Amino acid sequence: MFDPKKLEQMAKQIHDAMPQPVKELGTDMEGRVRQAIQGQLTKLDVVSREEFDVQTQVLLRTRQKLTELEAKLEAMEVKVGQSTDNQE
Known part of the structure; x- marks a missing residue:
């Protein structure tokens, strides 16, 4: 298997040897x-992102907020239901 450090070193040497116009x-x-x-x-x-x-x-x-409003609505419905039961 190839040593990654040696490959990196070879790539750097090749890059350094390139003429400036090729690098640009x-x-x-x-x-x-x-x-x-x-x-x-x-x-x-x-x-x-x-x-x-x-x-x-x-x-x-x-x-x-929706969850909170649903809980409040349910509590109101229960309260209204209880008050209509008491009036009957």
């Missing part, structure tokens, strides 16, 4: 690929 081409291509991917992602209907997390928190708070 790699950097330029990386930037262009990144730009193309970001352009395609903006065309999709996706949200950032940050926005997803914010919406998740909003949903959790909304669920909590």
Whole structure:
């Protein structure tokens, strides 16, 4: 099996031996690929992780309020039911 450190060292030596224009081409291509991917992602209907997390928190708070309101409504229904039973 290959030693990862030796492979890394060989890759560094190859990189260092490359002429500067070839190194710049790699950097330029990386930037262009990144730009193309970001352009395609903006065309999709996706949200950032940050926005997803914010919406998740909003949903959790909304669920909590709904649960509280359901409990209050149930208590009111019981109270109204008891008062109509007493009037009969």
